[in-house]
Amino acid sequence: MRFLIVDDSVNIRTFIRKVLNMTGLPVEEILEAGNGQQGIEVLEKEKVDVVLTDINMPVMDGLEMIRLVKAQPRFSELKMIIVSTEGSREKILEAVKMGAAGYLKKPFGPEQVLNLLTETMQNGE
Amino acid sequence: MENEQFQEAIAQTVREVLETMTFIEVMPETPYLESAFRLENEWSALLPFFGADSGSLLLNCSSSFAKTATGALLGLEENEVAEGQAMDTVRELANMMAGGVFFRLDSEKSSVQLGIPRFFRREEVADLPISVAGVLICPFVFRSLSPEGEQEERVFIEFGRDTKV
Numbered sequence: 513m514r515f516l517i518v519d520d521s522v523n524i525r526t527f528i529r530k531v532l533n534m535t536g537l538p539v540e541e542i543l544e545a546g547n548g549q550q551g552i553e554v555l556e557k558e559k560v561d562v563v564l565t566d567i568n569m570p571v572m573d574g575l576e577m578i579r580l581v582k583a584q585p586r587f588s589e590l591k592m593i594i595v596s597t598e599g600s601r602e603k604i605l606e607a608v609k610m611g612a613a614g615y616l617k618k619p620f621g622p623e624q625v626l627n628l629l630t631e632t633m634q635n636g637e
Numbered sequence: 638m639e640n641e642q643f644q645e646a647i648a649q650t651v652r653e654v655l656e657t658m659t660f661i662e663v664m665p666e667t668p669y670l671e672s673a674f675r676l677e678n679e680w681s682a683l684l685p686f687f688g689a690d691s692g693s694l695l696l697n698c699s700s701s702f703a704k705t706a707t708g709a710l711l712g713l714e715e716n717e718v719a720e721g722q723a724m725d726t727v728r729e730l731a732n733m734m735a736g737g738v739f740f741r742l743d744s745e746k747s748s749v750q751l752g753i754p755r756f757f758r759r760e761e762v763a764d765l766p767i768s769v770a771g772v773l774i775c776p777f778v779f780r781s782l783s784p785e786g787e788q789e790e791r792v793f794i795e796f797g798r799d800t801k802v
Contacts, residue, residue, distance in 0.1 A: 523725045597736025619657035
């Protein structure tokens, strides 16, 4: 599986990378981007299976990135998961409307990531 | 903002964030009110919030605490942690704490929007473009190891409400 982590915090990107490698999932490659605009640029050039993105970022936030990406038919199979400090039901529903496949609220550990990714990939089958 | 429910939300959130992300165990001490942010330690992250409630959350900690937390977060030895990484950790911890507190107060609606956290050192406080009408100071104590032995340190989570003009 090829992952893209989108977050303006370098530390959080490193933490998520560490957690992904601890889940036992078949991780082929992990790419990174610092905001939604950079995330889109990576998706234009690289094959990605799952995107893990924060919401609040400068330049372009995560929800706008999801909206723009999911508007393109070639990304219909791409799983986009929100990873955010905000976790209200209202925010989750907004993210799902935009096209998010899942929502992970910070703070989290490897078990939560594994459970969510397993559920998300199963929902796609 | 100063009520028991709010204070309990802060205590639970801070412990959850620090234990989950950095494996640091902290114990809450009794909160108290002051007229301004208290900057007992040298590093801070300030995060504005607005909406149904508006003000700022400030996480105040020592640089050594920040490096310990970063080492645990990233799987590094403390002497491998760069200052920039430690500063990023302070900002991100403030972000998670603010998000967690408001989520505990209302898990249904996002009635409060969070801004982008800003890092600053204590000597830079004069440049802060904020003023508050009162600050709830929430101390958390933890034990750290130093060459002199086990020491007690504190981090502070401080909630300040915007002044009304």
